Amino acid sequence: MKRIKSVIALLLAFIMIFMLAACNKPAETTETTEEPKEEEAETTTEEPAEEPAEAEVTDYRDFTIDASKIPQEKLDTTLYLAVSVRGLENPYIATIKVGMELFAEYLDGIGQKYEMQVLDSGGSNDKEVDNMRQFAAKADGNAIAYADPNENSIAYSLAEAMAESGGYIGTAWNKPDDVGPEDLTPNWVIHTSPDNVINGYEIAKALFDAQDGKGKIFVLEGMMGNTAAIDRAKGLDQALAEYPDIEVVGRDTANWATAEALTLVETWLNQNPDVGGIWCANDNMATGALQALDKAGLKGKVGVVGIDANTDIVEAVASGDAVATVSSNGYLQGGYTLAICYAAWTGLLDVEALPAEFREFATPATVITGENVAEFQSYSPDFDFSKPFGCKAD
């Protein structure tokens, strides 16, 4: 009897949870729009640092690595190169590795001895810091690295791991506002990031314009708690505020994953087969959205936007199945970050004298739409690493 009672009690609890969930529904729309605002304080990107750049300092933009000035002993020392990333399964991250390889070709050209490796964190904070510590220790000061911190909180630890051994590091994308390269001068050389808010906003605008400024949309957000996910959603919300006739009828996270995006869109399409567009915080999810549309016979009729410029989405933009994506140019991020760190390691660049706006800055991103997609497809990265600050946006 007791057991049956407990079963009934559990069932009741179960139903109550549902009621709770159901009650939550009306509140949901307001909550999601408010959410990003709350985060605003802590996630402002490095824009403030950029503003005064052009006025006073233009010389660093022209800063050149003069190979003839690099001491022969430096050239003969084995320099360890690394990119520390979440995992190579993401096509965008793979381009960062290619960026390192391009920079390595440049080192070949000037006769620098080096070894390079990819530090794969597999999405784990601890592992990324450990990797960096081991890498730095092995290199004993003769190391330069590009790091994409898995989460904001570990940016400092990563830089510290490198600084302890005397190597040089540049971080990208994620970092808390209250710490920065200047805390670990000279070893934490730079922090750069494409502007996520602007990217999220630009693709949203492209999507809404393709819908003539009205209609229903689905929103696939990135992993909750990720800076990039929060900021891209913030950009979307800015655009939504400008387009009052756009209605969000489904908004959820697909955790950057194709399969989850496919499942969500498949489910939503039953509710709202008349959807006009799908905003995705990255291209992996856009791939899933397109596959779901294809199944429903709606591919090409419903606009899809993403970020990352994965090959399949760029092709979809070219064929008209997708509206826009953004290239953050991982080749440039990986290659130039290493180039700047290299300049610091050789002693040609005095990090302490480097103005703030060259320590934290935005790297360029290109919105790819039907108009410029052909141009992008024929793009092959070709950089002049002897001018390392050529990667600064604006």
Place this chain on the structure above:
Amino acid sequence: MAIRNSGNMSITEEFAAKIKRDNQKERIMKLAPVIVLFALILIFSIVCGKDFASLKNLVAVLNQLAIPLLVAIGLTFVIMIGGIDLSINGTVGMAASLVGIFVMNNRFTQFNLGIGGILIGILSSVLVGFLAGLIHVYLRIPSFMVTFAFMYVCKGIGLLSYSGEPPTILDPVLAELPKKSFIGIPFITWMALIVLGICILIQEYTAFGRYIYAVGTDESILSAVGVSVKKVKVKVFTLAGLCFGIAGALAAIRLGQGQVNVGEGLMFPAQAAVVVGGTSLAGGKGGVINTIVGVLVMRVLSNGLVLMGVNPYIRTGIEGIIILVAVALTVARGAKVISK
């Protein structure tokens, strides 16, 4: 049936009465997973109305059912022998990646093997299951440890195979398959159902199926009658590998892309589905049919919550609580049966 411990039955009548009560309860509790499933369907039908209780949504649920179902079936056998398989995320991802590479795709044009490509993907996973079984049995390493290690090995193979940009499947037949259906049920789900049917046959009508239960209940019984427990275990892991491989191949076809990521997040929901269905983690109890109910519970749950538009910030939490409730209900039943 195993007798793990004995209660405190000192008086004969009390004993008889208890047995009678237990039998009644057992009958009720045996239905617990089904009751949970119907409760979910009922609640979602009321709350979401037509959005949930529509033919279209049923097809969507069926479409999303195939891969979790295949994974959970494979896992069921492993759990029935008292083991655990943590390699799922890797094996499924590896199979999917290899399928993507070895059929007509946009990246590796030299490897177009058609149906052979699908077989390579599936066989890779079968091989991993076989090896995991061998190592587990002959080196006497706990199954969770061996399979955990293989998860990384497989992820590595998957990642290496296409290094970065996942291959998009261009084979015209395969690209059309996700859209194909027969009497309203999607093709991919049919494939899963066929595997399910075969697994039910194996479980119910073969000596191997009975051995699986026996290994989970008490290995010494099998040894006593001269059946090799080791061979049974290796076969179970190989069979699980087959199920994961087919899941990976179908996942690649469903996505239209061979990605190692398709395996992500499959493992724990599958474990939960198996347990919710009423298969005991201690082994020897439950089976594939229970797992169907478990997988349906998990699928309906996440489908319903998405349709309700529950804020994603709290959806995961709610999902967890409901799974806990469902497990509490069904495990209570398991405990009863085992202790009696």
